[in-house]
Amino acid sequence: MKRIAILGSTGSIGRSALEVVRHFPKEFEVVALSTNSNAVLLEQQIRDFRPVLVCANDALGAARLSGLSGKKLKVFSGGSGLSEMVSDKRIDLVLLAISGSAALAPLLAAIEAGCDIALANKEALVMAGPIIMERARKKKVKIIPVDSEQSAIWQCLKNQEDAGLKNIYLTASGGPLRKVRKADLKKISLKEVLRHPRWKMGRKITIDSATLMNKGLEVLEAMYLFGADIDKIRVLIHPEAIIHSMVEFIDGVILAQLSVTDMRIPIQYALTYPKRLSNGMASVDFYKLSSLNFEKPDFTKFPCLKLAYQAARDQGTAPCVLNAANEACVESFLKGRLQFSAIPSVIEKVLAKHKLILKPDLNDICRLDLWARQEAGRIIPRMG
Ligand code: NDP
Numbered sequence: 453m454k455r456i457a458i459l460g461s462t463g464s465i466g467r468s469a470l471e472v473v474r475h476f477p478k479e480f481e482v483v484a485l486s487t488n489s490n491a492v493l494l495e496q497q498i499r500d501f502r503p504v505l506v507c508a509n510d511a512l513g514a515a516r517l518s519g520l521s522g523k524k525l526k527v528f529s530g531g532s533g534l535s536e537m538v539s540d541k542r543i544d545l546v547l548l549a550i551s552g553s554a555a556l557a558p559l560l561a562a563i564e565a566g567c568d569i570a571l572a573n574k575e576a577l578v579m580a581g582p583i584i585m586e587r588a589r590k591k592k593v594k595i596i597p598v599d600s601e602q603s604a605i606w607q608c609l610k611n612q613e614d615a616g617l618k619n620i621y622l623t624a625s626g627g628p629l630r631k632v633r634k635a636d637l638k639k640i641s642l643k644e645v646l647r648h649p650r651w652k653m654g655r656k657i658t659i660d661s662a663t664l665m666n667k668g669l670e671v672l673e674a675m676y677l678f679g680a681d682i683d684k685i686r687v688l689i690h691p692e693a694i695i696h697s698m699v700e701f702i703d704g705v706i707l708a709q710l711s712v713t714d715m716r717i718p719i720q721y722a723l724t725y726p727k728r729l730s731n732g733m734a735s736v737d738f739y740k741l742s743s744l745n746f747e748k749p750d751f752t753k754f755p756c757l758k759l760a761y762q763a764a765r766d767q768g769t770a771p772c773v774l775n776a777a778n779e780a781c782v783e784s785f786l787k788g789r790l791q792f793s794a795i796p797s798v799i800e801k802v803l804a805k806h807k808l809i810l811k812p813d814l815n816d817i818c819r820l821d822l823w824a825r826q827e828a829g830r831i832i833p834r835m836g
């Protein structure tokens with residue numbers, strides 16, 4: 453039995469992961485679960501999966517859960533509690549399904565503890581990719597991607613990163629605004645942005661899918677995960693979301709990974725790796741699929757993607773600043789304080805003001821993450 457911790461178990465990925473676990477009761481033991489503030493759902497999950505460790509980030513949630521603590525359940529709270537929880541020796545694999553930069557500290561703590569990682573969160577890697585990959589290498593910790601595109605690339609590459617990689621084709625459904633004209637993006641509402649055509653996900657990633665920042669973050673994620681040259685990573689709009697990404701080698705061979713569009717597939721593989729287990733998922737019906745389509749991304753309509761490529765080329769602290777400014781913008785857009793179409797301009801302004809550090813340590817990363825949020829906070833009210 454693999455003993456797993458699911459951080460962010462009350463979110464979209466976390467809930468899907470628990471469905472996978474429910475399907476394979478002999479494969480997994482759920483040792484630890486966590487939430488930000490949804491203690492009600494976490495309580496239900498405690499009843500269903502009987503973990504021995506749980507954590508709520510906010511004090512109210514932790515107070516509610518503390519009533520359940522006893523011999524069979526230890527309750528942690530806050531960021532430091534989460535990092536302490538993942539250091540428990542009973543955990544074999546940590547699924548990182550927390551959204552945003554809050555995942556960085558528990559990710560580093562899990563690596564330090566020598567746990568293998570199933571990585572759904574992308575923001576932590578974008579902030580501190582070189583530090584994370586180096587620490588994982590030193591500790592011999594496996595980082596198994598969960599994000600469908602990274603899982604696809606990882607499966608196609610099978611450790612052949614050095615064996616003549618020519619291109620990575622990172623596919624993108626195009627998001628909910630693919631067909632909206634650039635001029636109409638100004639008046640786009642939150643409701644329209646949250647209506648993703650292919651994937652049902654948390655709010656932050658759904659907004660990122662609409663600006664294509666999600667794909668930008670994935671470009672950065674792929675660069676760090678696979679040590680790939682940025683010029684070899686190409687984004688390909690593929691509205692059907694059947695090909696989850698492709699890898700081309702120097703001899704002209706292209707390997708692709710296909711499946712129906714369901715996050716439980718890459719989550720399952722990250723949890724069961726190196727095993728593949730039959731799960732009753734539907735197959736892709738090639739007789740019904742009349743065609744698979746591909747388009748070039750529109751960098752003018754979606755400047756966030758261009759900014760992410762630029763940050764990848766600038767390296768150092770640029771990706772961290774890009775990510776923090778974007779998180780601040782998404783939060784403001786969710787609160788109705790920033791227009792959708794102003795998101796890229798705010799990020800661009802923050803990036804332009806930032807003094808690049810080429811080889812940052814963790815302190816530099818944390819300092820610039822905070823600075824970028826504050827800077828975005830100063831710019832946003834001036835955007836009109
Ligand atoms: P959700 O918003 O649905 O869930 C996020 C989870 O993290 C929730 O359990 C939430 O708790 C918890 N959380 C949020 N903030 C904090 C915090 N500060 N401290 C501790 N816990 C916190 O997000 P998703 O599941 O959609 O995405 C999770 C990550 O996976 C993201 O980084 C995303 O980019 C990535 N990803 C998601 C995909 C998807 O299909 N959803 C696909 C590929 C990658 P609470 O319930 O209380 O809010």
Ligand code: MG
Nearest residue numbers: 599600601670
């Ligand atoms: Mg993805």
